[in-house]
Amino acid sequence: MNTEPSHPSLTERRRAATQLEIARAAAALFAENGPDGTTAEDIARRAGVALRTFYRYFRSKQDAVGPLLSGGAERWRALLEAAAPGDAPAATLERAVAEALRAPDAHAAEQLGWTRGLLRAAERDPALRAVWYRVNQDSEERLLPVLARLLGGGADPLEVRLAAAAATAAVRVALETWARTDAPTSGPGSPAELAVRCLRELMGGMRLFTGRPDEDRPGTGD
Template structure:
């Protein structure tokens, strides 16, 4: 994920924004090369050259060539965490805020296609699959912190950890389900897959605020009705 719970809020400093922009440019080129020439045939030097950075710079940011794709995966998860926190402060529906092709400030249509390609590649490429699963492993702790903060419970609470794990799994499976669909114009959009996943989670988790005072349970906003109903 992009940051830790309770970390600095507001716009990051210019140097940090430049660093994140560089990381995303490297990710864009890495995925493009993975798709066009294969992961095995792509070297770190290829990625660095395509991104216009030195190989030394690339290794300063990433541990492996597969790790170069990670910023593309974390961008959407960072948004989900932000929206999860916004919900408890009176923000909008989480399902409506999910990243999609019509959400240009988050991923955008071009990167949405790259995300689909990357998730598809993760099925057969162990290195990319490890990055995909590790990204969600790291995200789970951040989700747990957001849930704990919003429901006035400790992060080590078993229910908090279970809710974070279920939420995280729902997001991962929804993205995989979307990515593995055949390419067709009438295929379900990412937002629809995410909304369906959150609807299922709302049915599985007791979302009614009937718990003991001060122990508000997790609730997935905007998922009270099935998508399209």
């Protein structure tokens, strides 16, 4: 059985590139004019595509920024997929999220800047906020099989689901908290630093990540 990861086709790569170009155009226009002052026609024009092409990829102007908002989750998941099963899962999660959210160069810092602007705009735009929540829900679902593999076949499915929910929430809260501040993209108060802190707070009591048997947890046993 072939277990090598599949690579995207040329068509898939072109599709992803077009989606990202439209997403960047939408984010730039939202920053300039706000979501209310931006139309799908404006976004298509800025991205250099026909309006019908825009609607081939996205249902609404707010939906268009989904590829930008999901980029960090995709990098995180790819790092976890590359990790060896059985390695300390808590440390693996922390390393992966810190790597996915760090900004080692201008390009990465720019990507985080897009996220900050979109999350600030989402506070005033329910449709944009719904896209952000949908991105996080999708990330949680796609994280499930990755965590199940890392934690091994004996892991309780309920605990795996709880871990995926907690890990996703940790990143979401970290990014939302950072977006409301003027903290830098690296160092204290950065997305990576906040996400690791949130992970430790939310997952510190989970048996899967502490190794404690059930009877040692509060509320269990005699």
